[in-house]
Amino acid sequence: MPFLSHGSYRIRYELDGPAIGPAYVLVNGLTQYAELWAAYRDALVAKQFRVATFDLLGQGTSDKPALFINQDDQVAALDLLIGELGDGPVFLSGISFGGLIALRYAITHGKRLSGLVPMSCFAELSPQLLLLGNAMRTGLILGGTSYLQDLLLPMNLSDQWLKPLLDKLDSVKRQGWLVNDVYALQNLMESFLDFEPLTPQLASIGVPTMILNGEFDFLTPRALHETLRVHIPNSSLVIIPRAYHAFTLEKPALTADLLARFAEDVLAGRWQGNKAVWIAPEEAGGALAPFPAGYDHLRAIPTQGMNP
Amino acid sequence: MSEFFGPLDSEGRVPPRQQTRVAAFLISAHCALARQFAFTLPMKLDSAWQTELNAQLHRESEIISLLLRATSWVPDLTLGYMAASWETAWFPAPMEGIPDRSLAVTAGLATLAHAVHAGIRPAALLPLEANADDPFVMALRRIEFESGRLLQAQILFLKGPELAPFRNAVSAALERRHAEIGKLWAEALEGVGITIPRAE
Numbered sequence: 001m002p003f004l005s006h007g008s009y010r011i012r013y014e015l016d017g018p019a020i021g022p023a024y025v026l027v028n029g030l031t032q033y034a035e036l037w038a039a040y041r042d043a044l045v046a047k048q049f050r051v052a053t054f055d056l057l058g059q060g061t062s063d064k065p066a067l068f069i070n071q072d073d074q075v076a077a078l079d080l081l082i083g084e085l086g087d088g089p090v091f092l093s094g095i096s097f098g099g100l101i102a103l104r105y106a107i108t109h110g111k112r113l114s115g116l117v118p119m120s121c122f123a124e125l126s127p128q129l130l131l132l133g134n135a136m137r138t139g140l141i142l143g144g145t146s147y148l149q150d151l152l153l154p155m156n157l158s159d160q161w162l163k164p165l166l167d168k169l170d171s172v173k174r175q176g177w178l179v180n181d182v183y184a185l186q187n188l189m190e191s192f193l194d195f196e197p198l199t200p201q202l203a204s205i206g207v208p209t210m211i212l213n214g215e216f217d218f219l220t221p222r223a224l225h226e227t228l229r230v231h232i233p234n235s236s237l238v239i240i241p242r243a244y245h246a247f248t249l250e251k252p253a254l255t256a257d258l259l260a261r262f263a264e265d266v267l268a269g270r271w272q273g274n275k276a277v278w279i280a281p282e283e284a285g286g287a288l289a290p291f292p293a294g295y296d297h298l299r300a301i302p303t304q305g306m307n308p
Numbered sequence: 309m310s311e312f313f314g315p316l317d318s319e320g321r322v323p324p325r326q327q328t329r330v331a332a333f334l335i336s337a338h339c340a341l342a343r344q345f346a347f348t349l350p351m352k353l354d355s356a357w358q359t360e361l362n363a364q365l366h367r368e369s370e371i372i373s374l375l376l377r378a379t380s381w382v383p384d385l386t387l388g389y390m391a392a393s394w395e396t397a398w399f400p401a402p403m404e405g406i407p408d409r410s411l412a413v414t415a416g417l418a419t420l421a422h423a424v425h426a427g428i429r430p431a432a433l434l435p436l437e438a439n440a441d442d443p444f445v446m447a448l449r450r451i452e453f454e455s456g457r458l459l460q461a462q463i464l465f466l467k468g469p470e471l472a473p474f475r476n477a478v479s480a481a482l483e484r485r486h487a488e489i490g491k492l493w494a495e496a497l498e499g500v501g502i503t504i505p506r507a508e
Contacts, residue, residue, distance in 0.1 A: 008483070061505070066422065066482040067466055068475070144456045171436065182456040183426035186463065 001061065004054075004080045009063040011077045013054035015084065017045035022114070022263055023085045025052040027078065027094030027102050029120075029246070030188055031145075031152065033060035033179050036249065043256035049263070050088075054081050056101070056188070064184035071191050074101045079109060091263045093117035095248050096220065097188065103198055103228075106205045115266045116205065117259060119212040120245045122224040123231075124197035132219060137189045145180050149173045155218055156246035202231035208271045209235040210262045212255070212280075214243030222298050234273035238288065239297070240280045257284035309503040312435040320439030324380040327444050329500045330430055331379035332387050333394065333493065334451065335372050337424045340398030342368035344417050360461045364421070367458055371451050378447035386499060397492055401485075405477035415471060415478065418462045423485040425459040428493055433502060 003010040014034060017023075024044050026037045034053040041051045055062035057077055058069045065073075078101060082090055092113050094102035099121030106116045122129060140148045153169065154162065165172050209232045213225040222239075229237040238258065240247050248255050258280060265271040277291035291297045296305025313322040345365040353359060398420065402412035431452035438445045465471070471478050494504050 065479075066426065066486050067463070067479055141460055142457070144453055174436065178432055181426065181429065183422075183459060183463070190467075 003062075004077065004084070006057070006073065006077050006080060009057055009065060009073075011054055011057065011063070011080065012061040013052060013081050013084070015050060015052050016041045017050040018048055019050065019086075020088065021048050021050055022089040022091065022267060023050040023052060024259060024263065025078070025082060025085075025090060025092045027092070027098030028054075028056055028059060029094075029096040029098050029248075031148065031176055031180055031185065032095075032098070033176070035060075035175075039252035040248075040256045040259070043253065044260060047260045047264075049091075049260065050085065052081055052085060054078075056098070058184040058188045060179045064181055065187060066183070067187065069184075069187040069191050071101065071104060071195075074191075075104045075108060078102075078105050082109075082112060089114035089263075089267060091115040091117065091259070091266075093119060093259060094121070095119040096121065096245065100198075103202075103205070106207060106209075107198065107201045110205055110207055113207045115263055115271075116207050116209040117212060117262060118209070118228060119248060119255070120214060120217055120220050121211070121228065122220050123199045123202055123227050124224070125192070125195060126224060129220065129224065133189065133192060137186065140182060140185055140189065145177050145182055145185060146173060148185070149176060152246075156244050157250055158216070158242065158244055160242075161250045199227055199231060202228060203233060205232045206234065208262075208266045208273055210258070210273075211235055211237045212240060212247075212258065213237060214240050214245060214247045216243065217245045217247075219245040226298060229275055229277070232273075233275075236273045236276040236278060237297070238278045238280050239291070241282055253284040254280065254282075309498070309501055311433075311503060313433050313438065313502065314435055316435065316437055316439075319442070320437055320445075321380075321442050322434075322438065322444055323500075324382040325384065326500045326502065327379045328382050328384050329387070329496055330433070330448075331375045331381075331444075332384070332391065333496045334428070334430060335375050336391055336394045337398065337428065337489070338368045338371045338375075340395070341417075341421055341424060342372065344398075344400060344420070348414070348417065364458060364461060367454055371454065374447045374450065378443040380444065390496060390499075394492055394496075397488060401481075403474070403477060403481045406471075406474050411470060415466070415474075416481070418465050419478075419482045419485040420489075422459060422462040422466060422482060423489040425455040425462065427486045427490050428455070433497070433504075 001012055003012050034055050037053045044051045056074050058064045090113055092102050099118040103118055106113055139151050211225050211228045213222055225237055229235050243251055277297045278288045279291055280288055294304050296303045313326050342365055345361055349361050349365055401416045403415040406412035429452055430448040434445055466478055
């Protein structure tokens with residue numbers, strides 16, 4: 001199990017796939033760990049991508065700083081990992097908290113990237129997200145990791161995914177509970193205490209950017225992704241049908257296919273961001289459809305809008 | 309070697325030798341915290357924060373009482389040697405780099421309590437098949453849960469305004485404490501066939 005060193009801390013990472021060729025770097029969400037990307041490794045490696053996964057500081061098998069975790073340290077750790085990939089094209093994707101770290105990286109190290117895919121992501125804390133974050137932190141403090149998982153599972157996954165697992169949720173939660181420590185999760189959450197919105201810096205992201213947002217994402221709804229679409233110049237927004245915040249867990253085949261197609265289009269010079277809004281197919285391999293002209297993609301009912 | 313307790317008996321109970329080793333370590337650590345909290349707690353409270361100190365003392369006592377009663381004890385000849393090294397590790401260690409002696413002692417105690425409450429996760433040793441109705445299993449889950457709550461006082465204090473000017477010293481001392489106690493915990497477990505990631 002290889003590790004990178006950031007100061008006195010060790011960051012556990014894994015590289016899979018051909019050493020030569022384009023690479024995908026995948027950044028975990030807050031309560032996640034690198035093994036959750038296994039299906040992505042398989043799918044992307046099969047398409048000749050090199051795949052880099054890792055545990056952020058405070059997660060999984062990486063070191064867990066006891067008291068303070070700064071988001072700049074996460075970006076530095078990510079930079080160390082990308083430094084392991086050589087000079088080839090690098091595509092960076094992250095979900096939720098990991099998407100935020102990916103955004104920060106793209107702002108400060110954008111020249112190293114060929115493409116960016118923020119998923120279920122945000123550049124600022126809306127009042128709802130701030131209060132939900134506070135409630136989750138309180139839940140963690142009062143009820144431990146297990147209670148936080150109890151909150152997140154129904155909020156972030158669909159009935160279709162949850163229903164067959166209802167009588168075995170303890171085993172679904174177990175690995176996340178085992179590898180995540182209360183104090184480390186709390187430190188990750190408290191890295192938002194001095195959070196400043198990234199919105200003013202989004203315009204500096206010059207790389208092609210595909211923003212992925214679940215149709216029913218409750219935690220980070222469409223409006224937060226719209227901020228990214230509006231401010232990142234070469235971006236487009238892709239809405240994943242019937243998906244919630246944690247669609248990377250629920251729809252790995254579809255999401256991995258979208259990641260691969262995005263990178264292939266960028267490398268082939270076919271990618272046009274145009275700040276367009278698209279609807280992803282239901283299944284991997286299907287065609288993306290443009291959001292219907294004249295309707296407001298920020299609404300949940302078909303309301304005529306200014307401009308998609 | 310396994311990451312979990314076992315092999316469990318037919319009723320899903322943890323082997324008594326493993327129960328004894330783990331309970332002895334936890335009693336030693338929480339007893340040290342209880343002693344140090346007791347010495348710090350005045351007979352008459354004169355600050356609001358001391359109510360938390362009172363709560364910490366009694367939660368530690370509860371943990372000790374629980375382990376004494378929930379554990380299936382068996383003789384463990386290595387305990388004498390190990391307990392001596394544990395007790396030495398719990399000695400009060402005023403935090404270096406803080407000129408105010410009283411604050412340095414309190415900060416040192418907070419790092420010990422943080423390392424014990426945050427870094428020691430006895431319930432994570434329980435395999436899925438452990439009998440949820442067994443008192444030792446229930447005790448470990450309760451201790452880990454309560455530790456997460458007790459930890460909040462240490463986090464508030466160590467991140468608080470009094471220690472803000474000494475952030476680097478606090479961070480370094482706390483990392484040292486975590487590494488030291490994590491190592492002792494790993495060594496205690498290795499002797500009964502359990503392996504966990506070792507602090508370097």
